[in-house]
Amino acid sequence: MTVIMYTEGRDCEPRQEPFVTERYLEDFHAGQTFRSGRIRIEASHIKSFAAEFDPQPFQLDERAATDSVLAGLAASGWHTAAITMRLRVVSDLKPAGGIVGAGFDEFRWPRPVRPGDDLRVEGEVLEIRASKSQPASARS
Amino acid sequence: MTVIMYTEGRDCEPRQEPFVTERYLEDFHAGQTFRSGRIRIEASHIKSFAAEFDPQPFQLDERAATDSVLAGLAASGWHTAAITMRLRVVSDLKPAGGIVGAGFDEFRWPRPVRPGDDLRVEGEVLEIRASKSQPASARS
Numbered sequence A, B: 001m002t003v004i005m006y007t008e009g010r011d012c013e014p015r016q017e018p019f020v021t022e023r024y025l026e027d028f029h030a031g032q033t034f035r036s037g038r039i040r041i042e043a044s045h046i047k048s049f050a051a052e053f054d055p056q057p058f059q060l061d062e063r064a065a066t067d068s069v070l071a072g073l074a075a076s077g078w079h080t081a082a083i084t085m086r087l088r089v090v091s092d093l094k095p096a097g098g099i100v101g102a103g104f105d106e107f108r109w110p111r112p113v114r115p116g117d118d119l120r121v122e123g124e125v126l127e128i129r130a131s132k133s134q135p136a137s138a139r140s
Helices: A043-053 A062-066 A077-089 B043-053 B062-066 B077-089
Strands: A007-009 A033-035 A038-040 A122-124 B007-009 B033-040 B118-124
Touching: A038 A077, A043 A077, A043 B077, A077 B043, A077 B077, B033 B077, B043 B077, B077 B118
Parallel strands: none
Antiparallel strands: A007 A038, A033 A122, B007 B033, B033 B118
């Protein structure tokens, strides 16, 4: 198993519901917000992920990164996306049945993620729709 | 550094251009297609990635997976996405300056990726537009 090297911390106050186990459809409502803890990303994580999944010179080496379009070492967008998933999974969101997605309609990497950056996720429930194919499930 | 455990192989005939180094804007045209090699994904990869980035019981344990909405062990969608990036990077696509994306307008995981599945990527150049912010770059 891969050793998890990320530094995780909570940056939010203890929530009203400290023992959340699983949430069901009726536990969600539009306007509800969720915040994750934080994960700090270091240069070693960036290079390790890149070596495995995004082996481009500017992801692996500071000097090559300096000369690249990103003007310095930055995390692979897929690394940022994967960390975002971890932050969501370990947050209080916890839908019963798990977080399983079918895709995204809009997905953007607006700014480079640099060594030493702290990542956290904020989410808001916009709408709740019962799944057509699996009526016991919901999309939000 | 993470040890790369993936089995990679080429499933396509040797190309006309065996020594592709980097492609520039004028080397791309609409209708051009690219195929990657293959990567086989095993249960151990699925669990290792999930432990780090998507630690939900049904990603980590066969029994929990059997009872989940995916009805068996399946790769995290972010794992599939990351492998897709690797396949693109090591393919003959090789744009000068590297593969750097700003995001996706439509991104879907249509089917679960199971242990033993071979993954490969096929891509087609639909359109080439000079970047507005960085005229020396291009989007495709």
